[in-house]
Amino acid sequence: ADKPIVGLITKTSTNPFFVKMKAGAEEAAKANDVELRSFAGKVDGDNESQVAAIENLIAAGAKGILITPNDSRAVVPAVEKARAAGILVIALDTPLDPANAADATFATDNFLAGQLIGQWAAKTLGAKAVSAKIALLDLNVNQISVDVARDQGFLKGFGIDLGNPAKIGDEKDARIVGHDVTLGSEEGGRKAMENLLQKDPDISLVYTINEPAAAGAYEALRSVGRDKDVLIVSVDGGCPGVRNVKDGVIGATSMQFPLLMAAKGVEAVKTFALGGGRPTASPGLDFVNTGVELVSDNPAADLRSIDSAAALNRCWG
């Protein structure tokens, strides 16, 4: 009970990304001899549960809180309360808004993650890029920040005019067949892909919010015999996703490092609890970038990427 308490608050407890992040935090907690308490929102976007979790952690006397905010702005007052109570708050994966509302941020640059696969797709398609037909499989209708950043990053990377970069779906480019939502699941990915294919059977490029949605989209393409000639790109870097890159299901994916985020977060809290300082941001950014790696077995010219074999050693589960 004398060990310092670290709270981890993830967006949901179902998404493997956060489950792995939690596992990483648990390992780091053991290594650093701190006690980890984990919490999660009930669904994507559930801010109230995260606020309650912060309150409960204050009541439990936590030293530090690691949070992947469901609503980067809405959670700020609760975070301020925690900081006022002398707790170190670190945002993981998604920065708060404003980012300096947290003591530190260890995050993926989701916009960059999208941009990388967009660039990769544009280069891979080469001359065909101007006549590409693009399907975008997003998370849900709520337009939460990760969803927007990845989607818009992809379009930017592909060279499409974004319109409002904070809004999905206001682009005018004729190459976009449509956006549909998947809830980030295989089921949703398949249904969305099927419907978009009905809308335009000539789709040649599919962006997906995450790798499960990509797997579902692939099933839909396979069932109509289009699995070989449509390019799927995705974001996440989970091990099943990397294997799917290896098997040619996914053309390229942007890998994130949730375990790294969690481990760094726990370490920072430990340092803080022992009277050390607060972590500092990466140069030029208002957060500590934990990095993104483009994973593809067909590297594109002038674009740094690692192949699936290398990625398999670094994937998160």
Place this chain on the structure above:
Amino acid sequence: MDPKGVGMSNESITSAPLLQARGLVKRYGRVTALDHADFDLYPGEILAVIGDNGAGKSSLIRALSGALVPNAGEIRLDGKPVAFRSPLDAQAAGIETVYQTLALSPSLSIADNMFLGRELRRTGLLGTVCRMLDRKAMQRIAREKLTELGLMTVQNINQCVETLSGGQRQGVAVARAAAFGSRVVILDEPTAALGVKESRRVLELILDVRRRGLAVVLISHNMPHVFEIADRIHIHRLGRRLTVIDPKSYTMSDAVAFMTGARAPVVAAA
């Protein structure tokens, strides 16, 4: 057709009907419950409605009390056509009904049920501003009314109606109608579940209601009761009024014979 019934020799013939229906039709899918039924009720009389099971008696009085809207036909009150869209319209016109299904709310108490829809409010600010109920008064009156009906075996006035015995429930429904009717009281088999003593009290209550100047419609399968208190008897058969008889000119056997179709009345209605 003789709208005033067959063989009437009573002075009531001269007064105009209070409540009147002509050509009521009600169909349910393949079933015809009312088949051009007529009906006349004169002021201050006790009109009994008798007929076989399923003859359409309940449907008739449901139409008269606004509980169902007939497919065709006309209802007049004091000679003026009325269209009751709901039982509330009929209540507003002074027509109070005890339905065969009793229309009680099972999980409310006896007192709540008695005053449902016309609760008493507290006097003073609590009543006018807060609209607070006067529960004491309602419980007291409910107890009085039930005691009048001889339902002495009710042990707890705050008992839910669903926990009452069959007869006790019927007593509550009858007490409610008798307490609030102002022009017509319609009773659909009010004594079906009642004991000998309680039935007798209900009959007395009916006579009492007539004495107060109201007209009463009584549906009953109990011939002795009907012949004892009815001024006229409306015989319903196969969805329509077969005839109306005077209990003084006909015997119970005659009525039963008409009702069951064993004999045809002298002048067939409609």
Place this chain on the structure above:
Amino acid sequence: MDPKGVGMSNESITSAPLLQARGLVKRYGRVTALDHADFDLYPGEILAVIGDNGAGKSSLIRALSGALVPNAGEIRLDGKPVAFRSPLDAQAAGIETVYQTLALSPSLSIADNMFLGRELRRTGLLGTVCRMLDRKAMQRIAREKLTELGLMTVQNINQCVETLSGGQRQGVAVARAAAFGSRVVILDEPTAALGVKESRRVLELILDVRRRGLAVVLISHNMPHVFEIADRIHIHRLGRRLTVIDPKSYTMSDAVAFMTGARAPVVAAA
């Protein structure tokens, strides 16, 4: 106490009771429905149970038919103690009951309700393997049974029970019990909602059931009916058996006087 009733002179006295209850108690919160009630039914007899509303008659027969589990007391069938946990136990012992609430499923058809719990299956593989119902046969039999009861106004055998008139529903419930009882048939106010003709048919049916060797328990508020067909009359008052009388030795007035407490019986039961 004289378990075999007061003033019995009938030969049934010598035989042992078929169904017997001693000291039944049932309390609901503050209400005591059964207060050490006793009960005896002899083979092949028609036993009438009469009493005021709320006297506890329905509670008594609900205890006898497994519909409620008493707080205390003992029930014996053929002299052996039994503990019915559910109406099914009682049915398995050959006791069939028409409850005052009828126990029909409103949205099922007449035929479905009649055969609820003992449906007929098709012969052949369809019946044994697919367990397919023989709906034709069930409809035919249901129609026959209702016609026997004179419920000729039922227009459609596949009508939902909830669309039937009050009397028609009661007819369905009575027809069901009469068709399936094998030792005892208990009827809680079976004619309350029935017309003159239909009531008569039910009384005939009861006599018929006795002729088949079954014992019948009849709860009714209709004194002429009770005195017409009962072999013995169990008078219930304030939750317990007051006395048992022989309808041939007592008049209806006596019975009513006992029942309402106007007169005390010669030998008080319990």
Place this chain on the structure above:
Amino acid sequence: MTDIGNSRPAAQAFELALDKGESRVAEFEVRTRAPLQKLQHFLHANPTAVPAIVLLLSVAAFGSVVGPRFLSMFNLSLIIQQVTIIGVIGAAQTLIVITAGIDLSVGAIMVLCSVIMGKLGVAMGLAAPLALLIGLAVGAGCGAMNGVLVTRFKLPPFIVTLGTWSIFFALNLWYSASETIRSQDVAKFASLLQALGTPVNIFGARFTYGSLFMLALVLAIWFVLNRTAFGRHLYAVGDDPDAARLAGIRTDRILFSVYVIAGVICALGAWALIGRIGSISPQAGQTANLDSITAVVVGGASLFGGRGSIVGTLIGALIVGVFRNGLALSDVDVLWQEFAVGWLIIIAVALDQWIRKVSA
């Protein structure tokens, strides 16, 4: 018509015995009893006391497992703060459930109203009280839409509110452009909207105006349900709508007003929500439907209508709140917290049933 009873058959002969009948009047038994029996009868007469016992037992259980951290005044008042929103929304849900309805749109109405209050008060610069009022009016309007569809078109409440949930939620995302309004901006331009978040100290415990507001709302609704005709009619309509209509109750009017009232309460919930969260998020309220229905059902109401109490709902919300808070303070993994909450809800309701049975 004069009395013409002379020439007719008299009462049947046997009925003459009645004249001698006892004329004892209705007995309304009042007895004294042993303490245990008294408790039994108390529970029988006050069914909402049963969930209260379950609540006390859960608090005691967590207190002994987690220790003083859980039982601290601060933590207990925190639990009350945490159930504020569900308490308010649950109040709206209770009213609907009593009428045998269900409202799946409560969460969407709440978030729509909060976004409208925020947009008007912060982005459009309307005076805060006006923004609040318009928010309440929108809540009433949403409720009215549900009410019209339920009463005039006779659609099942489940379908209606499932549909309007999508509609209101889409409107919310569209109107807010999915953007959260920051707490600082709300504080600057329309601090009234955050008023319910103001903390107050009472006997050393820290409450917020929001939680006091919720308690006041529960009290007011308790009065309406139990001491006014409207409340009684609500139960009658939920119990057996046909019987209520036949008894002369305007069932449609009652139903319509209850949906409107529920809408207004949801808008009040929006106000409390802004107070609690500070900022205004269009993502909020997604779990409010299930949470509020859970509170209502744990509190002893029947989804079939006619049964349920507002105090029960509050206690139901508190029971769930206690479980979540207690598990969070004990060292249970988030995965197993869900697991444990599932069991605890089942056990709480089973315990409730058992006490009722014993006390029956």
Place this chain on the structure above:
Amino acid sequence: MTDIGNSRPAAQAFELALDKGESRVAEFEVRTRAPLQKLQHFLHANPTAVPAIVLLLSVAAFGSVVGPRFLSMFNLSLIIQQVTIIGVIGAAQTLIVITAGIDLSVGAIMVLCSVIMGKLGVAMGLAAPLALLIGLAVGAGCGAMNGVLVTRFKLPPFIVTLGTWSIFFALNLWYSASETIRSQDVAKFASLLQALGTPVNIFGARFTYGSLFMLALVLAIWFVLNRTAFGRHLYAVGDDPDAARLAGIRTDRILFSVYVIAGVICALGAWALIGRIGSISPQAGQTANLDSITAVVVGGASLFGGRGSIVGTLIGALIVGVFRNGLALSDVDVLWQEFAVGWLIIIAVALDQWIRKVSA
């Protein structure tokens, strides 16, 4: 006892008139009618035909708005594929709803079973048929747990299945370690699990075994509900449980078995789910509860029990599927699709009610 009717009062005098009474037997009217009336009577006698009409109208409406892309054989069969899972889970939900229950755990049971089948068949290397069987057994076990809590502890189904939903879902996340099993691995080690995804061409339309399986399941359940005693008892129990018990039905046994059957159907749904999405994901099925209840209610069942048909549920699922697919093919923004689906569901049910009223 011999006949002793000699010395007793005869029937009351007036009853003698009965002897002359008509002895016409029950009339069961059969008449011929005009076509419109025939349609009316057909609809009256076959209430499930009404949602079918609504379905046809929606298909026609989308066909005329979206054009041949929507009406193509391929697209229509695609819709059937898309509603396969909800059709299967909706079948389980229908059975529960008919008994006046509700099952919030269907989605969790489905995903738990799929994960178990996958883990056993792929990671543990069990023979695929055995893995499938164990999965079905787990489904039955989950259903049995619901059933015991509902029947033995007399808890409301809403609470029970809300609780078991948390429990089963937590078990699923724990057992799967939140890891997805990839389609390729399933195909390699336990391709039987994907069997229901195999496409078949029938008259130019492309179905999968999964959708045919769903249709067969619906047919089987239709038979059970309408042609067997068990089915009738289900309705009786849902209609009025007290009456059913008094009529001599083992209500507890019926209820228990229906939860078990629902559990098994959910496990079959898990199989269909694997067929449809290829991979096995512990995140699947999160919307299955609401979607299945929606299908049931749009299909005309009452959440109060006793009413509902399996064909209605299938049609309900198809109606929602048509809306979603049609809107996706038309050029509507996802946000407004949500909005439109809300309206369409309300309109569909209103139309249904209206046709019923006109045909009554």
